Amino acid sequence: MSDRASRRTFLQTSALAGSGFLLPDEGAQAQSAPPNETIKTIRSLRSTHGNFLDKPVPEPALETILQSSLRAANASNNQSYSIVVIKNRQMMKSVCGYQGGCVLLYCADYTRLKVCAETMGYNYDPGTMEGFVTASTNATIAAQTAVIAARSLGIDSLLTNGIHRGDMERLWKLLELPQTHCFPIIALVLGYSTEPGQLKGRLDGPGVIHSEKYHTLTKEETGAIILKYDDKQRNLGLNDDWAAKGHKHYLDWFFKDWMRVGSKPAVQQETQILRLLKRTRFVEEPKA
Amino acid sequence: MSDRASRRTFLQTSALAGSGFLLPDEGAQAQSAPPNETIKTIRSLRSTHGNFLDKPVPEPALETILQSSLRAANASNNQSYSIVVIKNRQMMKSVCGYQGGCVLLYCADYTRLKVCAETMGYNYDPGTMEGFVTASTNATIAAQTAVIAARSLGIDSLLTNGIHRGDMERLWKLLELPQTHCFPIIALVLGYSTEPGQLKGRLDGPGVIHSEKYHTLTKEETGAIILKYDDKQRNLGLNDDWAAKGHKHYLDWFFKDWMRVGSKPAVQQETQILRLLKRTRFVEEPKA
Numbered sequence: 001m002s003d004r005a006s007r008r009t010f011l012q013t014s015a016l017a018g019s020g021f022l023l024p025d026e027g028a029q030a031q032s033a034p035p036n037e038t039i040k041t042i043r044s045l046r047s048t049h050g051n052f053l054d055k056p057v058p059e060p061a062l063e064t065i066l067q068s069s070l071r072a073a074n075a076s077n078n079q080s081y082s083i084v085v086i087k088n089r090q091m092m093k094s095v096c097g098y099q100g101g102c103v104l105l106y107c108a109d110y111t112r113l114k115v116c117a118e119t120m121g122y123n124y125d126p127g128t129m130e131g132f133v134t135a136s137t138n139a140t141i142a143a144q145t146a147v148i149a150a151r152s153l154g155i156d157s158l159l160t161n162g163i164h165r166g167d168m169e170r171l172w173k174l175l176e177l178p179q180t181h182c183f184p185i186i187a188l189v190l191g192y193s194t195e196p197g198q199l200k201g202r203l204d205g206p207g208v209i210h211s212e213k214y215h216t217l218t219k220e221e222t223g224a225i226i227l228k229y230d231d232k233q234r235n236l237g238l239n240d241d242w243a244a245k246g247h248k249h250y251l252d253w254f255f256k257d258w259m260r261v262g263s264k265p266a267v268q269q270e271t272q273i274l275r276l277l278k279r280t281r282f283v284e285e286p287k288a
Numbered sequence: 289m290s291d292r293a294s295r296r297t298f299l300q301t302s303a304l305a306g307s308g309f310l311l312p313d314e315g316a317q318a319q320s321a322p323p324n325e326t327i328k329t330i331r332s333l334r335s336t337h338g339n340f341l342d343k344p345v346p347e348p349a350l351e352t353i354l355q356s357s358l359r360a361a362n363a364s365n366n367q368s369y370s371i372v373v374i375k376n377r378q379m380m381k382s383v384c385g386y387q388g389g390c391v392l393l394y395c396a397d398y399t400r401l402k403v404c405a406e407t408m409g410y411n412y413d414p415g416t417m418e419g420f421v422t423a424s425t426n427a428t429i430a431a432q433t434a435v436i437a438a439r440s441l442g443i444d445s446l447l448t449n450g451i452h453r454g455d456m457e458r459l460w461k462l463l464e465l466p467q468t469h470c471f472p473i474i475a476l477v478l479g480y481s482t483e484p485g486q487l488k489g490r491l492d493g494p495g496v497i498h499s500e501k502y503h504t505l506t507k508e509e510t511g512a513i514i515l516k517y518d519d520k521q522r523n524l525g526l527n528d529d530w531a532a533k534g535h536k537h538y539l540d541w542f543f544k545d546w547m548r549v550g551s552k553p554a555v556q557q558e559t560q561i562l563r564l565l566k567r568t569r570f571v572e573e574p575k576a
Contacts, residue, residue, distance in 0.1 A: 038437065
């Protein structure tokens with residue numbers, strides 16, 4: 001896609017319409033701030049789904065990406081995360097299902113703080129769901145900062161929760177993660193993409209951006225969203241052959257074939273993530 | 289702080305040392321990629337703790353920040369988040385404890401998708417801890433993208449979990465959030481800082497960055513980390529008067545006075561976050 005077409009797609013798909021305070025599609029270009037280099041970098045973000053060259057990320061670039069990642073804000077400056085840098089290609093695949101120049105595994109992690117506390121004689125227990133939410137937020141903020149830094153250096157990326165697929169216990173075994181108070185949140189694959197550049201669209205307007213209070217979607221707005229996903233110009237979907245597969249709407253494909261909502265039991269089994277959050281002591285047990 | 293001093297602090301504090309593959313402090317400048325505008329923007333990130341001018345964020349800038357935020361990657365392009373834009377100053381304060389030019393509240397949110405599914409006749413239940421982790425990650429990635437976009441436009445910010453303090457139910461009441469499958473993750477205060485610019489340092493090296501596998505801290509490394517927090521040149525702490533307050537190390541102040549580890553009961557009570565994750569149906573109940 002040319003720069004011009006790419007820019008047009010960005011403006012079409014990210015113009016914020018319909019909530020009153022947000023701009024109509026037509027006005028977005030005129031009303032936005034002029035793009036600087038950072039905004040251009042962000043506009044060019046796209047995920048590479050596995051098609052990376054077998055080429056490492058140069059050390060100076062990786063160093064800059066890691067430095068940038070650490071600059072991200074975090075609660076109380078306690079950096080309750082760990083970053084495992086994986087350059088072994090087989091390990092990348094085993095960890096997240098993808099291979100690239102390298103993988104950065106971001107974990108919510110209180111181990112370092114706990115070890116310091118124990119060394120100093122304190123009994124520090126961050127093992128609560130509150131602790132998990134804080135630490136996973138810290139880890140994710142750092143991960144996205146790395147994504148943007150990498151993109152500015154011409155390095156493509158994929159943020160993937162592929163680590164949460166399959167038997168997650170493999171992560172503890174393969175990477176020798178601490179048994180408690182450490183939980184892998186997201187893997188960042190960095191490298192050089194061989195995929196053709198096509199920016200995905202994004203849904204905007206009602207149901208995504210809310211003004212002052214949460215806005216409950218009307219029937220009309222809901223219908224409009226369903227049709228937006230069908231509009232190939234907007235490029236919101238994961239595929240564009242849903243009609244050929246016999247679906248009336250893209251979201252029929254999404255719910256039926258992708259999310260498989262019909263074939264799942266109505267009563268939830270415990271997810272692996274909840275089971276492992278319990279095992280790693282991030283789900284506190286209230287007193288009876 | 290001058291640009292030069294600011295840059296020196298960045299290099300001192302973010303040089304990655306000690307894990308073998310990472311560079312020693314002295315070499316960081318030489319070995320890093322030359323900074324471009326985006327890297328410079330990231331290097332200049334700092335949190336403003338409440339001292340924002342009473343001055344709104346201009347609409348074109350806010351539009352660009354929101355557009356940028358939406359560009360962030362998300363799982364299956366289902367954008368399982370909502371962004372509530374708050375411009376009412378009293379509401380900002382009630383929601384997150386801070387006031388600025390505006391507040392963007394990022395929520396993990398499946399409501400839009402659920403409403404579409406129900407309209408189309410599907411019984412879609414994303415209410416699991418797995419669904420929560422995915423959606424909260426999506427929301428946080430979008431939030432940090434907004435932070436970096438804002439900074440590039442000269443707009444300061446604070447990412448705060450102040451929303452999780454006090455009675456969190458206020459958020460559902462004040463903002464009319466959906467009762468299920470919607471959970472506030474982080475608030476982003478945007479505006480113009482009046483605080484003197486001082487970049488916080490970041491811990492790096494062993495215990496933060498791991499090479500290929502998780503590295504368990506040695507006694508020596510743990511001792512070195514404790515001393516790093518004491519080193520005022522590194523600016524890692526939340527204050528620098530911990531010694532005057534009678535503490536031997538910064539981390540004594542951190543664990544005793546800030547985390548108050550001694551005064552908390554050993555057995556955990558259920559945190560508000562866990563209770564509300566249950567109420568919003570993000571904690572699945574396994575069958576007995």
